[in-house]
Amino acid sequence: MKNNIKVQRAIQNLTQQDLAEKIGVSRQTINALEAGKYVPSTVLALKLSRLFEKPVNEIFQLEQGD
Amino acid sequence: MKTSYLFPHRFILPAGIIFIISLLSLVLYTTSLNDLGLSLNTPVFAIMSDDVIGADPVYFGTMENNIIDELLILAVILSGIVLAFAKEKHEDEMVANIRLQSLAWATIANYGIITFCYLFIYGLPFLTVLMVAMFSQLLIFIVLFRYKMVRFYNTLQHEE
Numbered sequence: 299m300k301n302n303i304k305v306q307r308a309i310q311n312l313t314q315q316d317l318a319e320k321i322g323v324s325r326q327t328i329n330a331l332e333a334g335k336y337v338p339s340t341v342l343a344l345k346l347s348r349l350f351e352k353p354v355n356e357i358f359q360l361e362q363g364d
Numbered sequence: 365m366k367t368s369y370l371f372p373h374r375f376i377l378p379a380g381i382i383f384i385i386s387l388l389s390l391v392l393y394t395t396s397l398n399d400l401g402l403s404l405n406t407p408v409f410a411i412m413s414d415d416v417i418g419a420d421p422v423y424f425g426t427m428e429n430n431i432i433d434e435l436l437i438l439a440v441i442l443s444g445i446v447l448a449f450a451k452e453k454h455e456d457e458m459v460a461n462i463r464l465q466s467l468a469w470a471t472i473a474n475y476g477i478i479t480f481c482y483l484f485i486y487g488l489p490f491l492t493v494l495m496v497a498m499f500s501q502l503l504i505f506i507v508l509f510r511y512k513m514v515r516f517y518n519t520l521q522h523e524e
Contacts, residue, residue, distance in 0.1 A: 324454035326519050339457050 301358045304332045306350045321345045371450040379446040386439035387503075393432060394495065403430040437498065444502040452513065462512050470505035 307317050314332075318325040321342065330336040338346070347354045371379075393402075408429045413422040452459045477500065481493040 323456040323458065326516050327456050327458040329519050330458060330516075336458050336461070342457060 299337055299358055299364055300334060300361055301331065303328070303346065303357060306346075306352065306357060307332075310350065317349075320349055369449070370455070371446050373451045373453055373455075375446050376450045379443045379450065382439060382443035383447050383506075386436055386443060387499075390433070390436040390440055393436060394492075402432065404432050404435075405429065406431050408434075440499055441502070444499060444506065448502055448506050448509070458516075459513075462516060463509060466509040466512055467505055470501055470508050473508075474501040474504050 303317075307314070310317075312320070314328045315325050318328045322345075323342065327336065331338060343354050343358060346357055350357060405428050407426050408431060409425075410422050410427050410429075411424060413427050474497075478493070478497050481490070481497075485493055
C-alpha cells in the first residue's frame with residue numbers, strides 16, 4: 299500500500315512532529331508511514347483523513363500485490 | 365486505542381535495575397556461590413517434593429529448603445515481566461506492532477534453542493537447560509524488543 303501523507307502534510311504546512319502530535323502517535327511512526335514501512339490501522343487512517351479533510355482513498359492507495 | 369494490559373512507563377527503570385541485578389545474582393549463585401555454603405534454610409510448604417538424597421517424599425506438607433534461588437527466580441520473573449510489558453514513552457500502534465513481532469520472534473528463537481538443547485544435551489547439564497528455559501523467552505524478548513525500539517527511535521534522524 300502506498301500513501302501520499304508527505305504531500306498532504308506539505309499542503310497543510312505541518313512538520314512530522316506537528317502531525318504526530320495532532321493524531322496522537324510518535325514522530326517515528328509518521329516517518330515509518332511516509333517511508334511506506336508501516337500500514338496504519340483503520341482508526342489512524344480515518345484520523346489522518348479527518349485532519350487532511352480528504353477521503354481515505356485519496357491518501358492511501360492499493361498497490362499491485364496487495 | 366488504549367492498551368490496558370501494559371504497566372506504566374515509570375516502572376521501566378526500577379524493573380530494569382532489579383532484573384539485571386537479580387539475573388546476575390542468580391547466575392552467580394547457581395554457578396559458583398552455591399559452593400560457598402551460602403544458604404537460607406527455611407521451612408516451606410511443598411505440594412510435592414522428592415529429595416534425591418533419600419529423604420521421604422512430601423505431599424502437601426512442610427519441609428526444609430534453601431530459599432535463596434526461589435527468591436532470586438521470583439525477582440527475575442516479576443521484574444522481567446514488568447520490564448518486558450511496560451508502556452513506552454510514546455505508546456502508539458506501531459510500538460504495539462513492534463512488540464508483537466518481537467514476541468513472536470522471541471518465542472520461535474526460544475523454542476529453537478530449547479529443541480536444540482533437548483536433542484544434544486544429556487544428563488545433569490540438561491537440568492541447567494531446564495533452569496535457563498524458565499526465563500529465556502522473557503530475556504530474549506526483552507533484548508530483541510529493546511534493540512528494535514532503539515533502532516525505531518533512531519529513525520528520527522532522517523527527516524524531510
